[in-house]
Amino acid sequence: MAAIKKFQVTFDCAEPERLARFWCEVLGYVVPPPPEGFATWDAFKRSQPPEQRDAWFACMDPSGVGPRLYFQRVPEGKAAKNRVHLDVRVGTG
Template identity: 55%
Template sequence: MSREFQVTFDCADPAALAAFWAEALGYEVQPPPEGFESWDDALRAFGVPESQWNSRSAIVADGAPRVFFQRVPEGKTAKNRVHLDLRVAPGLVGDERMQALEAEASRLEALGAGRAYRVEPDGGMEHGFITMHDPEGNEFCLD
C-alpha cells in the first residue's frame, strides 16, 4: 500500500524558499483557500496575527508530493541527512549530460542558489552530478 507524503523544510523565510523551490521544481505556490484572492486575505479573515503570516508556505504540482516550508528559530547547522535530487539530465551521458547540468545550475544560481561542487563522470558507476545549496543553504543535487 502506498502512502501520500510531503517533504518539509525547516527554514527562516518560508515564502522566499517556497518561491525558489517552485521555480526549481516547476511547481506553484499553493493557492489560497477557495473564496480568498490571496493568502493575506485568508489569514486576515482567519484572525492570524500578521507576525505569523510568513510562518509557513507550501508548493504543489499535480500528481507530485507537496513541499511544505515552516519557519523555525534556529538556523541550519549541519549537512542535510536527506536531500532532493533534481533529475534534469535523465538518459544523458558524458559531456551532453554535464552541459545540461551546468545550464540548470546557472538558471538556479540566478534564482539565488549556490554551487557547492561538481563531480565528473568516471566512465563507471559515476555519471556526474552537481551539488548545490538553496538560498538558505540546504544541499540538493542536479542529477
C-alpha cells in the same frame, strides 16, 4: 498494510515563502490556491496575527504525482548538515 496515497516533504527554514517559490521554479511546481474565503495569499496573511504571518508556505506538483513541499519557519539557524535534500537531474528528454 495500507498503501500511501500522498505524502509531503517538510523543511525547516528561515524564509518559507521565498524557499517555496524557488522550488516552484526549479521543479515546475505551483503554489496551491489560498485557503477558502481568501482571494489571494496576501489577503490570507493579513488575516493572521503578525507572529503567524510567513510561518509556513507550500508548493505542489500541478500533475499531482510528486510530493507536496512544505516549508516552515523555525527560529534557530541551521546547525548541522542537511539530512534531507532534493536531487534534481537536468537534461533533455
